[in-house]
Amino acid sequence: MMAYDPNDAGLTRIIMQSAGGWYFDKDGNLAIEGNVALKAALEVIQKIQTANIFRPAAGWADWVGAFTGGEVASVTTGVWITGTVKSQPEQSGNWGIAPIPKLTIEGATHYSNLGGSSWYVLSASAAKDEAADFLNEIYAKDVNFYQKILVDRGAVGSLLAAREGEAYKSNDAFFGGEPIWQTFSDWLSKVPSVNYGTFTNEVDSVVAAHQPELAKGTPVDDVIKAINEQAQTLVQ
Amino acid sequence: MSAISSRPPRPRFDVNGWLFVGPALALIATFMVFPVLHSLWMSFQTGLGVRLSFAGFKNIYRLFNDPLFFTALTNTFIFFLVQVPIMLTLALITAALLNSPDIRFRGVLRTAIFLPCVTSLVAYTVLFKSMFVANGLVNTTLIGLGIVDVGIPWMTDPFWCRTMIIIAITWRWTGYNMIFYLAAMQNIDRSVYEAARIDGVPTWARFLHLTVPMLKPVILFTTVTSTIGTLQLFDEVSTITGGGSAGGAAGPGNSALTLSLYIYNLTFKFAPNYGYAATVSYVIVFLVAILSFVQFYVARERKA
Amino acid sequence: MTSYALKQRFSSIAVYVFLGVMAFLSIFPFLWMIIGATNSTSDIVKGKMSFGEALIVNATTFFTQVNAPLIFWNSAKVTIIATVLTLLISSLAGYGFEIFASRFRDKIYTLILLTLMIPFAALMIPLFMLMRDFHLINTHLAVVLPTVASAYIIFYFRQSTKAFPHELRDAARVDGLKEWQIFLLIYMPVMRSTYAAAFIIVFMTAWNSYLWPLIVLQSNDTKTITLVISSLGSAYYPDYGAVMIGTVLATIPTLFVFFAMQRQFVEGMLGSVK
Numbered sequence: 001m002m003a004y005d006p007n008d009a010g011l012t013r014i015i016m017q018s019a020g021g022w023y024f025d026k027d028g029n030l031a032i033e034g035n036v037a038l039k040a041a042l043e044v045i046q047k048i049q050t051a052n053i054f055r056p057a058a059g060w061a062d063w064v065g066a067f068t069g070g071e072v073a074s075v076t077t078g079v080w081i082t083g084t085v086k087s088q089p090e091q092s093g094n095w096g097i098a099p100i101p102k103l104t105i106e107g108a109t110h111y112s113n114l115g116g117s118s119w120y121v122l123s124a125s126a127a128k129d130e131a132a133d134f135l136n137e138i139y140a141k142d143v144n145f146y147q148k149i150l151v152d153r154g155a156v157g158s159l160l161a162a163r164e165g166e167a168y169k170s171n172d173a174f175f176g177g178e179p180i181w182q183t184f185s186d187w188l189s190k191v192p193s194v195n196y197g198t199f200t201n202e203v204d205s206v207v208a209a210h211q212p213e214l215a216k217g218t219p220v221d222d223v224i225k226a227i228n229e230q231a232q233t234l235v236q
Numbered sequence: 237m238s239a240i241s242s243r244p245p246r247p248r249f250d251v252n253g254w255l256f257v258g259p260a261l262a263l264i265a266t267f268m269v270f271p272v273l274h275s276l277w278m279s280f281q282t283g284l285g286v287r288l289s290f291a292g293f294k295n296i297y298r299l300f301n302d303p304l305f306f307t308a309l310t311n312t313f314i315f316f317l318v319q320v321p322i323m324l325t326l327a328l329i330t331a332a333l334l335n336s337p338d339i340r341f342r343g344v345l346r347t348a349i350f351l352p353c354v355t356s357l358v359a360y361t362v363l364f365k366s367m368f369v370a371n372g373l374v375n376t377t378l379i380g381l382g383i384v385d386v387g388i389p390w391m392t393d394p395f396w397c398r399t400m401i402i403i404a405i406t407w408r409w410t411g412y413n414m415i416f417y418l419a420a421m422q423n424i425d426r427s428v429y430e431a432a433r434i435d436g437v438p439t440w441a442r443f444l445h446l447t448v449p450m451l452k453p454v455i456l457f458t459t460v461t462s463t464i465g466t467l468q469l470f471d472e473v474s475t476i477t478g479g480g481s482a483g484g485a486a487g488p489g490n491s492a493l494t495l496s497l498y499i500y501n502l503t504f505k506f507a508p509n510y511g512y513a514a515t516v517s518y519v520i521v522f523l524v525a526i527l528s529f530v531q532f533y534v535a536r537e538r539k540a
Numbered sequence: 541m542t543s544y545a546l547k548q549r550f551s552s553i554a555v556y557v558f559l560g561v562m563a564f565l566s567i568f569p570f571l572w573m574i575i576g577a578t579n580s581t582s583d584i585v586k587g588k589m590s591f592g593e594a595l596i597v598n599a600t601t602f603f604t605q606v607n608a609p610l611i612f613w614n615s616a617k618v619t620i621i622a623t624v625l626t627l628l629i630s631s632l633a634g635y636g637f638e639i640f641a642s643r644f645r646d647k648i649y650t651l652i653l654l655t656l657m658i659p660f661a662a663l664m665i666p667l668f669m670l671m672r673d674f675h676l677i678n679t680h681l682a683v684v685l686p687t688v689a690s691a692y693i694i695f696y697f698r699q700s701t702k703a704f705p706h707e708l709r710d711a712a713r714v715d716g717l718k719e720w721q722i723f724l725l726i727y728m729p730v731m732r733s734t735y736a737a738a739f740i741i742v743f744m745t746a747w748n749s750y751l752w753p754l755i756v757l758q759s760n761d762t763k764t765i766t767l768v769i770s771s772l773g774s775a776y777y778p779d780y781g782a783v784m785i786g787t788v789l790a791t792i793p794t795l796f797v798f799f800a801m802q803r804q805f806v807e808g809m810l811g812s813v814k
Contacts, residue, residue, distance in 0.1 A: 006392055007477075007485045058391025059477075061780070062369055062585070069582050198284070202506045206304070208485035209493075212394065233302040234506070236282075252719045253640025260633035261648070263689035268655045271666035278665065330562055333555050347802070348563035351570065354794040356748030358766045359787040363569045366576065366584055366780050373572070373587030411566060419810055439551070468659045471750045475770050496661045496751075503665055504755065510665050517662035528657045 002074045003066030004054035006215060009208040010114055011076060015041035018112035019103045020192035023203040028195050030203070030235050032228040040103045042220045049215035076100060078114040079184050083154035092174045097183060111190040150181070160189060202234040279518055281511035288511055295515035305516060307490050308498040311398070315494065316466035319402045324458055327410045331417035332443050346418070350411040357408070357471035364404040365476055394491035401472060401492060413458045420454040421447065460531040464524050470496035495520055573791070576784035584780040598781035605782060606768055607761070612789070615747060615764040618680050622746035625688045627738055633689070634697025635727060656691045660751065668755055682756045687746070693738050700734040736801060740808035747794060765790045
C-alpha cells in the first residue's frame with residue numbers, strides 16, 4: 001500500500017518517463033494524443049484508483065505523513081525523499097529500496113526520474129563564462145563535493161563519477177545495511193532521457209486536474225482528449 | 237471674515253492643498269494608475285517572460301478558447317453565488333438575535349462571533365486544513381456523531397473541497413458582516429418594532445418585513461464588498477492547494493482554481509506569460525467595475 | 541404555564557442555542573490552534589482534542605526551522621513602516637481634499653475613489669516589473685510602497701474631516717500658525733480616534749498581507765510570518781505542531797490589538813459606512 005495524491009501528477013510522470021515518454025516529443029512539441037507511454041501511465045493510475053489500493057493523500061504534508069507516520073509501508077518517488085524517510089529514526093532497518101515495476105510497452109524500463117533541481121546559465125548573463133566554468137569545475141568534476149553534500153545535506157547528485165567516492169560506497173543501516181547509493185547510481189544511468197520542454201508545469205497541472213476523473217471510471221482515451229484540449233491553450 | 241459654517245468653495249489655486257495631497261497623488265500615480273495602464277497595454281501583448289510582442293486581440297481570442305480560464309471563472313462564480321448568500325443570511329440572523337435587548341451575555345457573544353476576523357487569511361486557512369485532513373478532527377467528529385459512516389473526502393473530491401473552502405470563508409467573515417448589520421440595526425427606531433409587536437406581528441415577520449427592508453442599503457453594501465472580495469479570492473485557495481509550490485492541480489480537479497490563482501500561476505508558476513495574465517486580470521477589473529457601478533447606482537437612489 | 545409562555549420559553553432557548561453554537565464555532569479554531577500547539581503532528585492529524593505534552597518539542601522545531609526573531613522583526617518592520625507612512629500620507633491627503641478647494645479637486649478625488657475598484661490581480665504583474673526596475677525586489681520597501689497611499693484610508697479621513705471643527709482652524713490661523721503646524725498640532729490630536737480606527741485597518745492589512753509579499757519577497761531572510769506559515773505547511777518535513785506554534789505567534793499581535801482597542805477596532809472595520 002502507498003499514499004497517493006490524485007491532485008499530483010508525479011506518479012504519472014514517473015511511470016511515463018520509465019518508458020521514455022513525456023508530455024512533449026523530442027523536439028519539445030506537445031504530445032498528448034497518441035502518446036503510448038502517457039496512456040499506459042494513466043491506465044495504471046486508473047487501476048490504482050478504481051481498485052482502491054491506496055491511502056488517499058491530500059497535499060504534500062499529508063502524503064509525507066502517511067509514510068513517516070507508518071500508515072503505509074512504501075513510497076514511490078525521487079531519490080531525494082531519502083532524507084524525509086530517514087527523519088523517522090524508529091523506522092531504521094525496516095526500509096529497503098526496489099526499482100519501480102515495468103510497463104509492458106516498447107521501451108519500458110524499471111527506471112525513472114522525478115523532480116530534483118537543475119542548474120542553468122543564462123546566455124544573456126554578464127558572467128556567463130565564469131558561471132559555466134564554475135559549474136564545470138564543481139558540479140561536473142568534483143567527486144569530493146558530492147560526498148560532502150550527500151553526507152551533510154542528503155543531496156544526491158546526478159554525476160555518475162560521484163559513485164566512486166566514500167559516501168556513495170557506504171552501506172546504510174537505515175536500509176538494512178544495503179549500499180543504496182551504488183544501487184541508485186546504477187539505476188541513474190538507465191533512466192530514459194526525455195525533453196522536458198518549456199511547459200511541463202502547465203501540462204502537469206492539467207493532467208493532475210483530470211486524474212480524479214479516472215477514479216470515477218472515465219475511459220482513459222476520453223481523459224487524454226480532454227487533457228489535450230486544455231493543454232493546447234496553455235502551451236503558447 | 238466670510239461665513240465659516242457654510243464653507244464657500246474657494247475656486248482658486250491653493251498651493252497648500254496640493255502640498256497636502258501631493259505625496260498621495262504621486263504614489264497613487266506610480267503604484268496604481270501607471271501599473272493598471274501598463275497592465276492594459278500588456279494585455280495586447282503576448283510572449284514568454286520579457287520577450288513580449290504586440291498581439292492585438294489574440295489574448296481575448298485565447299481567453300474564449302481556454303478551458304482553464306472557464307474553470308477558474310466557474311469556480312469563482314460558484315464561490316460567490318453559494319458562499320455570499322449563506323454567509324450574509326447567517327450574519328443577518330445572528331445580528332437580529334443579538335440586537336434584542338433581552339439577550340444576556342450579548343457583549344461576550346458578539347465578541348466571540350466577531351473574533352475570527354482578527355486572524356490572517358493564511359493562518360486560519362492552515363488551521364482549517366489541519367482540521368479537515370483525511371482522518372482528522374472534522375471527520376472523526378462526524379463519524380463519532382454518526383452523521384457519516386466514512387470520512388468525507390474533503391481534500392480529494394472537487395465538491396467537498398469547495399464545500400470546505402466555503403465553510404472556511406464563512407467562518408472568517410460572518411462576524412465581520414454581522415457587525416455592519418448590528419450597527420445599522422442600532423439606528424432603527426425601536427418604536428416601530430414595539431408597535432408591530434403590540435399589533436401581534438410574529439417575530440419572524442417583523443424580521444422579514446421590517447428589519448430586512450430597512451437594512452437594504454447595508455445589505456447591498458455587504459453583498460457588493462463580499463462579492464468583490466470573493467472575485468479576488470487568493471490567499472485561502474493558494475494555501476489550501478499547497479502554498480505556492482509548483483506542480484499539481486489547484487485542488488482536486490482544479491476545484492479551487494480561482495481567477496486570481498490562475499493569474500498567479502500564469503505569471504509565477506508557469507512559463508510566465510505576462511500579456512495573457514494581464515488579459516485575465518482585466519476580466520476581474522471588468523466584473524468588479526460592473527458590481528461597483530451597481531453599488532454606486534443604488535447608493536445614489538438611496539440619497540434621493 | 542400558558543401555551544404562549546411555553547412557546548416564548550422554547551423560542552428563547554432556541555435563540556440561545558443558535559447564538560451559543562455560532563459563538564462556539566467561532567471560537568473553536570482558536571482552541572484548536574492552542575491545543576494543537578501542545579500536540580505532535582501525528583496527534584493533530586488524528587484530531588486529538590486534548591492538551592498534549594509536545595509544546596516544548598513543537599516550539600523547538602519551530603524555532604530551529606524558522607529564524608523566528610528575524611521573521612517577526614520583518615513582519616513588525618513591514619507593519620510599522622506601512623502603518624506610519626499610510627496614516628501620515630493618507631491623512632494628509634484626506635485632510636487636503638476636504639479643506640482646500642481647487643479646480644480639479646473633485647475630479648481627482650473621484651479618480652482616486654475609482655482606484656478602489658481595481659483588483660490587485662490587475663496590478664501585481666506591472667508592480668512586480670516596476671519594483672524590478674527600481675531594484676527593490678526582495679526589499680521591505682517594495683512591500684510597503686504600493687499600499688501607502690490607500691484610497692480607502694484617504695476616503696475615511698476625508699469623511700471624518702467633515703466633522704473637524706472649522707473654528708479651530710480659523711483660530712489657529714489668526715494665531716499665525718502655518719498650514720502644516722495646524723495639521724500637526726491641532727488636526728492630528730483632535731482626530732486621534734479617527735487615527736486609532738485607521739491604525740487598526742492598516743495594521744491588520746499589513747500584518748496579515750500575503751499575496752504581494754509572496755511575490756516580492758524571495759529570500760528566506762526577508763520573509764514575513766504569513767509567508768513562513770504558508771510554506772511551513774508544505775515543507776519537506778511538514779510539522780503541524782510547529783505550524784500551530786507559528787499561527788499562535790502570528791495571531792497574538794492582532795488578538796492583542798483587538799482586545800486593547802475593541803471599540804476602535806469595530807469602528808475601523810465599519811469605516812465610513814455608518
